[in-house]
Amino acid sequence: MKLADKILAGNVLAAARLMTEIENGVPEAVAELETIYPHTGKAYIVGVTGPPGVGKSTLVDVLIGILRRENMTVGVLATDPTSPFTGGAILGDRVRMQKHSLDKDVFIRSLANRGWGGGLSKATMSMIHIMDAMSKDIILVETMGTGQAETDITRVADTSIVILSPGMGDEIQMMKAGILEAADILVINKADREGADNLQRQLEIMLEMKTYLPNEWQPSIVLTEAIYDKGTEELVAAILRHREFLISSGGLDKRRKQRAKLELAEATESSLKDYIYQQISKDDYFEKLVDDLVQRKTNPHSAASKIINQFKPVIGQGGKQSKSR
Ligand SMILES: Nc1nc2c(ncn2[C@@H]2O[C@H](COP(=O)(O)OP(=O)(O)O)[C@@H](O)[C@H]2O)c(=O)[nH]1
Ligand SMILES: [Mg+2]
Known part of the structure; x- marks a missing residue:
């Protein structure tokens, strides 16, 4: 049984263990949390x-x-x-x-x-x-x-x-x-x-x-x-x-919405960061941005805006679509 299932079944030791894994940044812990989330x-x-x-x-x-x-x-x-x-x-x-x-x-x-x-x-x-x-x-x-x-x-x-x-x-x-x-x-x-x-x-x-x-x-x-x-x-x-x-x-709903917003922002930030770290070494687009930074042709903020702007049309469209439904 996975840790998450044990926790949901009331196993206290499993909960303590998952918490330690989270504190130590064990990657598998994220998947366990996904199982847990619907029960929170x-x-x-x-x-x-x-x-x-x-x-x-x-x-x-x-x-x-x-x-x-x-x-x-x-x-x-x-x-x-x-x-x-x-x-x-x-x-x-x-x-x-x-x-x-x-x-x-x-x-x-x-x-x-x-x-x-x-x-x-x-x-x-x-x-x-x-x-x-x-x-x-x-x-x-x-x-x-x-x-x-x-x-x-x-x-x-x-x-x-x-x-x-x-x-x-x-x-x-x-x-x-x-x-x-x-x-x-x-x-x-x-x-x-x-x-x-x-x-x-x-x-x-x-x-x-x-x-x-x-x-x-x-x-x-x-x-x-x-x-x-x-x-x-x-x-x-x-x-x-x-x-x-x-x-x-x-x-109460307002506060919980605020909390969800914060968690979404934090999760997006860390996913995006991981993605960019992975891509930087394989992708010409990112490679060029890094080179430009090294040569001071751009600055980290502008470079980041450039990346975010690439995502904007896609995210914006998704928002519009779901609204019109
Ligand atoms: N005089 C007095 N001392 C208290 C009271 N509540 C806590 N303390 C003492 O204050 C100290 C710090 O308490 P602690 O709970 O560790 O504070 P924390 O750092 O805010 O968690 C301890 O020595 C407690 O015994 C109180 O109501 N009156
Ligand atoms: Mg204390």
């Missing part, structure tokens, strides 16, 4: 983003417990870009979440920093798809997040939680980076610490400055103390409220 789209994806040390992993750990009590199955994708080389923090996350490791309805996976760069990598999306195909109701994705790229988890998750904690001075930086703009729920964790009120006021002022349309979601602010399991039920309630809102407003 059911899971609800929650992005948990914030600067290092604010308590993302601690909070995720508590959330797992609450969601399980509500009888939801949970997938967790944890990354810690703060220690990309030693893997120390990743191991830490794993140890912390180990109490859930005997629960067959919880699947936790740590992803090394490779290919992540603060944003959402192809590998990340693939891991999410696998957990989705494993019938996880909720998938929690812990990332640092930059808020700058449309590939950031905060832009493609169904619900985006941005976590801050008092006295870190990060909130200003995060505002600059636009990460707060992407938040559906703002969490002030470590509310047991001094400065939580102040941070709450700052965030409230920031939210008040924005104008919301009548049918637009207004981000909520939730105070939590992850290590004391305080405010965490409220956080889960806020997530579920946002989910209800997205479903009833049609926003």
Whole structure:
């Protein structure tokens, strides 16, 4: 049996193996993902983003417990870009979440920093798809997040939680980076610490400055103390409220379309890249473009436009045809 079939039959080890293959860039893994894809789209994806040390992993750990009590199955994708080389923090996350490791309805996976760069990598999306195909109701994705790229988890998750904690001075930086703009729920964790009120006021002022349309979601602010399991039920309630809102407003479809768009663009990019690499050594047309580049008769951008322009009439026609049908 192929790995994908085993995964669809509920084999957890097969899922772990396929994830490792994806991380290592094993080419056969792509075919497995093709088998899996039709079985995805059911899971609800929650992005948990914030600067290092604010308590993302601690909070995720508590959330797992609450969601399980509500009888939801949970997938967790944890990354810690703060220690990309030693893997120390990743191991830490794993140890912390180990109490859930005997629960067959919880699947936790740590992803090394490779290919992540603060944003959402192809590998990340693939891991999410696998957990989705494993019938996880909720998938929690812990990332640092930059808020700058449309590939950031905060832009493609169904619900985006941005976590801050008092006295870190990060909130200003995060505002600059636009990460707060992407938040559906703002969490002030470590509310047991001094400065939580102040941070709450700052965030409230920031939210008040924005104008919301009548049918637009207004981000909520939730105070939590992850290590004391305080405010965490409220956080889960806020997530579920946002989910209800997205479903009833049609926003969920919009977000999923955005995610599909991103995946299509990324897949096209990598296929096109592979194709061009293959052709460059066998095709006179590409050979000439490369020579022109070397001799500085053209530049990479213009050369790329030339290639894309070749595709345009074909793609454009396809679009027109399907519309008229
Ligand atoms: N005082 C306090 N410390 C917390 C709270 N939540 C987490 N921490 C601590 O903050 C540190 C960083 O937590 P961690 O979950 O690893 O943060 P992450 O880097 O965002 O994943 C750990 O030592 C936690 O025990 C909280 O609510 N209050
Ligand atoms: Mg962490």
